[in-house]
Structure formats: C-alpha cells, structure tokens
Amino acid sequence: MSIESLLVRRQRVLGKGMALFYDEPLHIVRGEGTYLFDVAGRRYVDMYNNVPCVGHGNPAVVEAMARQQATLNVHSRYLHEGIVEYAERLVALHGTGIESIVFSCSGTEANEVAVHMARIVSGRRGIVFSNGTYHGNSEAIGMLTGEGRRHATSPEIAAFPFPDRYRPLEAGLDDAALCARYVERVEAAIGQLESTGAGVACLIVCSIFANEGLPDIPAGFMAAAAERVRAAGGLVIADEVQAGYCRTGRWWGYQTTGFTPDIVVTGKPMGNGLPLAATAASRAIVERFRAATGYFNTFAASPLQAAVGNAVLDEIERLDLRRHAEQVGSFLKAALVERAPRYDFIGDVRGRGLFIGIEMVRSKAGREPDVARAREIANRLKARGFLTSNAGARGNVLKIRPPLVFGRADGEQFLEAFDATLASVG
Amino acid sequence: MSIESLLVRRQRVLGKGMALFYDEPLHIVRGEGTYLFDVAGRRYVDMYNNVPCVGHGNPAVVEAMARQQATLNVHSRYLHEGIVEYAERLVALHGTGIESIVFSCSGTEANEVAVHMARIVSGRRGIVFSNGTYHGNSEAIGMLTGEGRRHATSPEIAAFPFPDRYRPLEAGLDDAALCARYVERVEAAIGQLESTGAGVACLIVCSIFANEGLPDIPAGFMAAAAERVRAAGGLVIADEVQAGYCRTGRWWGYQTTGFTPDIVVTGKPMGNGLPLAATAASRAIVERFRAATGYFNTFAASPLQAAVGNAVLDEIERLDLRRHAEQVGSFLKAALVERAPRYDFIGDVRGRGLFIGIEMVRSKAGREPDVARAREIANRLKARGFLTSNAGARGNVLKIRPPLVFGRADGEQFLEAFDATLASVG
Numbered sequence: 125m126s127i128e129s130l131l132v133r134r135q136r137v138l139g140k141g142m143a144l145f146y147d148e149p150l151h152i153v154r155g156e157g158t159y160l161f162d163v164a165g166r167r168y169v170d171m172y173n174n175v176p177c178v179g180h181g182n183p184a185v186v187e188a189m190a191r192q193q194a195t196l197n198v199h200s201r202y203l204h205e206g207i208v209e210y211a212e213r214l215v216a217l218h219g220t221g222i223e224s225i226v227f228s229c230s231g232t233e234a235n236e237v238a239v240h241m242a243r244i245v246s247g248r249r250g251i252v253f254s255n256g257t258y259h260g261n262s263e264a265i266g267m268l269t270g271e272g273r274r275h276a277t278s279p280e281i282a283a284f285p286f287p288d289r290y291r292p293l294e295a296g297l298d299d300a301a302l303c304a305r306y307v308e309r310v311e312a313a314i315g316q317l318e319s320t321g322a323g324v325a326c327l328i329v330c331s332i333f334a335n336e337g338l339p340d341i342p343a344g345f346m347a348a349a350a351e352r353v354r355a356a357g358g359l360v361i362a363d364e365v366q367a368g369y370c371r372t373g374r375w376w377g378y379q380t381t382g383f384t385p386d387i388v389v390t391g392k393p394m395g396n397g398l399p400l401a402a403t404a405a406s407r408a409i410v411e412r413f414r415a416a417t418g419y420f421n422t423f424a425a426s427p428l429q430a431a432v433g434n435a436v437l438d439e440i441e442r443l444d445l446r447r448h449a450e451q452v453g454s455f456l457k458a459a460l461v462e463r464a465p466r467y468d469f470i471g472d473v474r475g476r477g478l479f480i481g482i483e484m485v486r487s488k489a490g491r492e493p494d495v496a497r498a499r500e501i502a503n504r505l506k507a508r509g510f511l512t513s514n515a516g517a518r519g520n521v522l523k524i525r526p527p528l529v530f531g532r533a534d535g536e537q538f539l540e541a542f543d544a545t546l547a548s549v550g
Numbered sequence: 551m552s553i554e555s556l557l558v559r560r561q562r563v564l565g566k567g568m569a570l571f572y573d574e575p576l577h578i579v580r581g582e583g584t585y586l587f588d589v590a591g592r593r594y595v596d597m598y599n600n601v602p603c604v605g606h607g608n609p610a611v612v613e614a615m616a617r618q619q620a621t622l623n624v625h626s627r628y629l630h631e632g633i634v635e636y637a638e639r640l641v642a643l644h645g646t647g648i649e650s651i652v653f654s655c656s657g658t659e660a661n662e663v664a665v666h667m668a669r670i671v672s673g674r675r676g677i678v679f680s681n682g683t684y685h686g687n688s689e690a691i692g693m694l695t696g697e698g699r700r701h702a703t704s705p706e707i708a709a710f711p712f713p714d715r716y717r718p719l720e721a722g723l724d725d726a727a728l729c730a731r732y733v734e735r736v737e738a739a740i741g742q743l744e745s746t747g748a749g750v751a752c753l754i755v756c757s758i759f760a761n762e763g764l765p766d767i768p769a770g771f772m773a774a775a776a777e778r779v780r781a782a783g784g785l786v787i788a789d790e791v792q793a794g795y796c797r798t799g800r801w802w803g804y805q806t807t808g809f810t811p812d813i814v815v816t817g818k819p820m821g822n823g824l825p826l827a828a829t830a831a832s833r834a835i836v837e838r839f840r841a842a843t844g845y846f847n848t849f850a851a852s853p854l855q856a857a858v859g860n861a862v863l864d865e866i867e868r869l870d871l872r873r874h875a876e877q878v879g880s881f882l883k884a885a886l887v888e889r890a891p892r893y894d895f896i897g898d899v900r901g902r903g904l905f906i907g908i909e910m911v912r913s914k915a916g917r918e919p920d921v922a923r924a925r926e927i928a929n930r931l932k933a934r935g936f937l938t939s940n941a942g943a944r945g946n947v948l949k950i951r952p953p954l955v956f957g958r959a960d961g962e963q964f965l966e967a968f969d970a971t972l973a974s975v976g
Contacts, residue, residue: 141840190616197823263690397623399825414567
C-alpha cells in the first residue's frame with residue numbers, strides 16, 4: 125500500500141479536508157516509548173504527542189487495559205470499586221476544594237460539563253474566554269475557539285485578549301501596569317456579558333494558554349482575572365487538558381500560573397490513548413450538577429477507564445515523571461534559550477517543563493509572526509527524524525510537547541538536529 | 551469492602567445523584583458473554599446491555615485491543631491503514647448514499663457532528679425531533695431530550711409527538727388516517743421553525759424510537775416525515791446508536807422502519823465498550839463539514855478505535871449475530887406476546903430482534919402507565935438473576951436489550967423467571 129493510494133482511500137472514506145501533519149504525510153505503523161516508526165521502518169523521535177504521556181505502547185498500561193477489558197467493562201449504573209478508587213486518587217492530586225469528579229470521554233465533553241456546572245451554580249449564562257484559545261468541538265464549546273476559527277457567535281460569550289509579554293497590549297509598560305491593562309480587558313468582557321443580560325457564569329482558560337502559544341503572563345494576571353470573575357458571580361474553570369498531568373513539571377498548570385480554579389477539566393494524557401476525561405470540582409458543585417441534569421455518559425466512569433487511568437497514574441509515580449519533566453524540560457529550554465540570540469528569526473523561547481514554544485518571526489526587531497518558517501522548520505525537523513508542529517494563536521510557534529518519558533539523550537539528539545535545521549534554513 | 555461503604559465512598563467522590571440501577575445496587579466484578587457476576591460470585595443474565603454486543607470480555611476484541619494498544623495508538627493526523635479499512639467496512643454496510651465517515655468518541659459527539667453537518671449543508675438552524683427522545687448530553691444535543699427532562703429550550707428546536715399505535719394521537723382512526731395525523735404534527739413542527747426564522751436544518755430520530763419505548767409506528771410515517779423535512783430543505787438524521795448494529799435483526803433500524811437517512815449516527819455497540827462513535831453521510835456532506843469546521847477529535851479515528859471496531863465487525867460476522875438476533879428475538883417476543891393476555895397489567899409487547907419492550911399498565915382497558923410495576927418487576931427479575939430495566943417516554947416499559955450473543959437457552963430461563971415474577975406480583 126503506497127502512501128499515495130492510502131491517501132486516496134482515506135480521502136474517499138474519511139473525506140478530503142481531514143487534517144494531516146507535514147507536507148509529506150507520515151505513514152506511522154508502530155510506537156514505543158518516545159519513538160514512532162513509519163511503514164519503511166524509519167524511527168522518529170516524538171516531540172509532539174502529549175496523549176501517550178507514559179510512552180507509546182507502555183506495557184503496564186496495555187496490560188491493565190487488556191486485563192480489565194477481559195474481566196469487566198460496563199457502564200456506571202452498577203457499583204464498581206475501580207472508578208471510586210481512581211476518582212479518589214485524582215482529587216488527592218489537587219489541593220482542598222476539589223473533591224468530586226464527573227467522568228467523560230473527551231476534553232470537549234468535560235468542558236461541556238464544566239460550563240454546564242458553572243451555569244447551574246451561578247444561575248447565569250455568560251462565558252469569558254481568551255481570544256486565542258480552543259476548548260473543544262461541540263456547538264457550545266466550539267464557540268469559544270479563537271477568532272477567525274470560530275463557527276458561531278452568541279451574546280453569551282465574550283473574549284478577552286490573552287495576556288502576552290512578548291506582544292503586549294500596550295508597549296512600554298512595566299509588568300504591573302501591563303497586568304492591569306489585561307485585567308481591564310477581562311473586566312470589559314464581564315461588562316459586555318452583563319450588558320446583554322447573560323451575566324457571568326464562568327471564566328474558562330487553559331491554565332498556561334497552550335493554544336495561544338504559551339505566552340509569558342504578566343505576574344498576578346490569572347489571580348486577578350479569577351477574582352474579577354468571582355466578584356461578578358462567576359466560577360473559574362481551569363482547562364488542564366494540555367496543561368495538566370505533570371506537563372509543566374508541576375502536576376497542574378494552575379500551580380505554575382498562580383490561581384485556584386473552582387472547576388478543573390482534564391483529558392488527553394489521562395488514559396494514554398484511551399478516551400478518558402474528567403471534570404472535577406467541590407462536592408457541592410458536582411452534586412448540584414448531578415441533581416439538575418441526571419448526567420450519564422455510557423462509556424465513562426467505567427471499569428476500563430478506571431483500570432487504565434490508575435495504571436497511568438502508577439507509571440507517572442513509578443517513573444517520577446513530574447520531576448523528570450521538570451528536569452529534562454529545564455535542560456531543553458535552557459539550551460534553546462541559549463541558541464535564540466544566534467538567529468534573528470527566533471523571537472522568543474517560552475514554556476515550562478516538557479512544553480516549549482519557539483516563536484518564529486521575520487526579525488527580532490519587528491516581531492512579525494513567520495508561519496511559513498515555523499512550518500518549514502517542522503517539516504525539516506521531521507525529515508531529520510524529529511516530530512514537532514507549528515501552533516499558537518498565529519500559527520508561528522514551533523510546538524515541543526513530547527511524551528513525558530522523553531529523555532535527556534533524546535533532547536541532546538534533538539538539539540543537534542535543530543542546529544543543523546536552523547543552519548539549513550538560514 | 552461492603553456495598554454500604556463503597557456507596558459512601560462513591561457518593562463522596564462521584565457525587566450523590568449519580569444514577570444506580572435497582573433498589574439494592576449491584577456490585578458487579580466480572581462479565582463473560584451474556585453473564586455478569588457480582589462480588590459474591592452470583593451470576594446474572596444480562597438482558598440490558600447493548601454496548602458489549604459481542605459479549606462481555608469477548609476474547610477476540612480483548613486481543614485486538616491489547617495488540618493495537620501495544621503496537622500503536624495515536625491521533626489521526628498521521629496516515630494509518632486501520633481506520634481507512636474500518637471506515638470502508640462500515641460504509642459498505644449501508645446502501646448507496648452513505649460513503650464517508652467522521653469518527654468520534656460518543657453518541658453525543660456523533661450527534662453533534664450530524665446536526666452540525668445538517669446546519670452547514672442546509673444553511674438553516676432548526677431541528678425537528680420527537681417529544682420522547684434522548685440523543686445525548688451536550689448543550690446543543692441535550693436540548694433534544696424529551697419533555698420534562700430537557701435542560702434548555704430554544705427557537706431553533708421543535709418537537710413532534712412520537713408516533714404510537716398503542717396510545718394514538720386520536721382514537722378510532724385506521725392506520726393511514728393515524729399516519730396522516732402524525733405527519734401533520736411533523737408539518738406543524740416544520741412550520742414552527744419556519745415561523746421563528748430558524749428554518750429546518752434536520753429531522754433527527756432514533757430509527758426505532760427506542761427511548762420513546764419502541765412504539766409501533768403507523769405504516770409509512772417515517773418515509774412521509776422524511777419527505778416533508780426534505781421538502782422544507784432539511785436533512786434526515788438516523789440516530790442508530792441504539793437501533794443499529796443488528797439490534798433489530800437487521801443491520802440498521804432504518805431498514806425496519808422504512809426510510810432512507812442522509813446522515814447515520816452510530817455509537818454504543820461499535821467498540822464493545824471502547825468509546826467509539828461515527829457519523830456517516832455522503833462524501834459531499836462530509837467534505838462540506840470538514841471544510842467548514844476542520845473538525846478534529848484527539849481520541850477518534852485512531853488505530854485503537856479501528857482495531858477494536860474491526861474486531862467487533864469480525865465477531866458479528868463470524869457468529870452471524872444479525873441472524874441470531876433475528877431468530878432469538880423472534881422466539882422471545884413470540885413467547886412474551888403469548889403471555890400478554892394472561893396478565894391485565896401487560897398492555898403491549900413490542901420490538902424487533904433483541905430489543906423488546908413490555909408496556910406495563912394499571913389495566914388493559916385503561917392503558918394507564920404503571921411505572922411502579924415496571925420497576926418492581928425489574929427489581930424482582932434482578933433478584934432472580936435477570937437484569938432488565940424500566941424505560942420509555944413514561945418509564946413504564948420493561949426494557950429487554952441483551953448483548954447480541956444472548957442465546958435461546960438464556961431466553962428460556964428468562965421466561966421461567968418472568969412467569970414466576972409475574973405470578974409473584976399478581
């Protein structure tokens with residue numbers, strides 16, 4: 125099966141327009157740890173995929189999955205100890221205030237639950253969100269997608285400009301003054317929702333603004349924004365689908381950006397590939413949601429989700445992947461920061477832990493986003509056996525977000541390839 | 551771990567109000583084929599669960615799942631042959647017109663995609679749906695839930711009374727006249743949407759009105775309703791999440807109720823417990839949807855979904871479960887129909903294949919729904935080792951919907967338990 129004929133079959137039966145990475149798509153057939161292998165047996169270092177957090181094909185996860193699927197996999201209207209134990213472990217990973225969980229199958233579903241919770245508890249409808257984000261693909265959550273990629277609008281949503289020290293709202297301000305400007309824009313979004321009569325049900329943010337491009341946030345912004353939303357009667361939702369699960373070197377993104385959410389949404393890495401997501405909050409919030417909705421999700425809170433989810437937590441603990449992500453990420457970021465001055469097209473290097481963004485620009489002075497260069501570098505790195513992508517609100521940020529098991533030696537090999545690639549693109 | 555202390559832990563960490571079946575919840579620990587086993591080792595015949603369609607713990611599915619998870623499980627932006635092959639098999643199970651597929655993780659997500667497709671293609675917003683249905687739990691799809699259980703309303707939705715020969719809209723009509731009355735109500739829903747300016751994007755129906763209680767439908771209603779919706783510029787969505795996959799003894803519910811959908815939604819049984827759902831339509835519809843949305847679903851269209859989905863199709867074919875469901879279902883329904891005259895509280899026995907509903911009433915003459923009796927019978931059958939539930943728009947229908955591997959001997963044992971149970975409730 126050639127790549128060309130597979131592409132033709134794929135376009136026929138899945139429809140043209142289904143996204144594929146890279147100018148020449150990769151035909152992947154196997155994964156192991158941090159590595160992916162194509163149909164020709166070529167090895168690639170995976171520096172993109174956060175879902176297989178404990179490694180592609182992790183044997184402990186495979187074993188837990190197979191054992192549970194062979195033993196029992198059924199919906200949540202029977203009693204089963206696995207999901208209770210798993211939920212207890214998850215809430216224990218947060219501070220006080222996060223006590224109970226609603227499980228679902230995807231980040232979209234979990235964000236739907238979070239917004240619904242906030243609407244029930246607040247008695248209001250409006251959603252404050254960042255203008256460069258993405259929280260999911262349903263009708264209600266897809267509306268919160270960044271400008272230009274949004275499918276619908278509504279008097280019940282109001283975006284604020286995401287905080288960014290690299291391209292600040294206003295030039296020449298110190299950190300405190302810039303923070304104040306951004307907080308004013310959150311206040312404006314709140315005012316907009318109050319003027320339409322929607323009121324403020326919630327602020328929903330990725331705790332590290334991952335889709336926005338991992339901006340450096342003026343100190344104090346997150347806590348101040350959360351405070352303003354609460355003062356208006358709304359709840360604070362941390363979307364930890366990308367930020368959580370040790371990605372930043374801390375368990376949760378909100379620990380790195382300094383705020384305390386009322387509702388925490390998790391997804392992608394939870395099941396190492398099994399569809400699994402969760403919305404966590406106080407017991408009071410969860411019980412008001414359950415009483416109002418009778419929420420049921422056929423595939424969620426199942427013995428299979430529990431067994432796989434527990435196995436992933438076991439592996440994170442056994443391999444101490446939080447500390448590992450912190451250490452390998454620090455090494456990698458420092459090496460990239462050290463390289464930045466050598467290239468006029470590297471505008472900024474940002475991120476924490478194993479989530480790093482490299483902002484590609486036409487020139488350091490002008491800071492004009494250079495999407496073509498970010499794409500070209502991702503394609504050239506792929507040709508050298510390293511998988512990244514371009515992302516961010518403007519599409520010009522080279523996104524580095526490997527499985528948490530990505531090692532220092534992988535990082536060193538990447539840096540060699542990165543240097544060679546940058547030299548080749550001049 | 552006693553049931554009581556597990557319940558306390560569950561209520562704390564998952565929240566009180568999360569549904570459990572039966573007056574005394576079942577603590578299930580193992581499943582095999584048609585059987586579930588509780589913590590005390592007691593065996594129950596599963597006559598409720600449609601998700602494990604090829605049997606609890608089906609070894610071929612477990613093996614496919616484990617093999618693929620060990621080999622590769624990654625998102626759909628790389629080329630992989632598995633999902634292409636799986637999609638090709640699925641579309642081949644429909645007649646012409648269904649050509650391409652968008653995969654997702656749940657029936658809710660797949661119905662979101664279907665409604666979004668219809669809105670894009672029609673250029674309209676309005677949804678026509680049955681007043682006793684359930685299509686999912688998101689904001690947009692949860693609105694389509696039956697009266698009294700709906701969380702929100704909108705000028706973009708209009709319900710029609712589901713067709714029902716047992717409790718007809720108007721008494722004393724022949725089938726053709728009754729059909730005409732119901733079609734008039736669909737026309738009224740269309741008119742309502744046209745008057746609000748929403749227009750008609752789609753009709754969405756479970757092809758066999760499963761949540762409504764499997765009503766007998768006046769002949770010709772489905773085709774006529776579909777025709778009216780198309781004449782108003784809308785598309786026809788068959789929600790086959792419960793009706794499809796050989797449940798009725800045919801591959802698809804729409805084949806038994808006589809209409810041709812533009813969009814087909816499938817879910818529950820596709821992955822035998824793995825979260826897996828699909829929205830299928832013409833290639834033109836799918837490509838317009840992809841172009842307009844850039845839809846991406848992290849966990850969907852994955853090698854894991856493909857491997858498990860293919861293994862389920864293999865098992866359905868190997869065991870000829872379509873014919874099996876038809877034959878065992880016919881036997882079971884005939885035996886139940888034969889019993890109905892003996893009990894004044896059995897108002898009606900309905901259904902096709904391995905999906906049977908027994909309508910419990912206070913009296914045959916009055917036809918008053920008797921929810922308490924349906925509940926009591928489900929609880930007593932459970933005490934005898936047979937798992938059913940009460941369902942339907944009024945909650946008074948004993949719902950029988952076992953795994954497709956449910957055998958004739960299981961049915962014979964059930965009939966004995968059913969006779970003894972009915973005798974005991976008098």
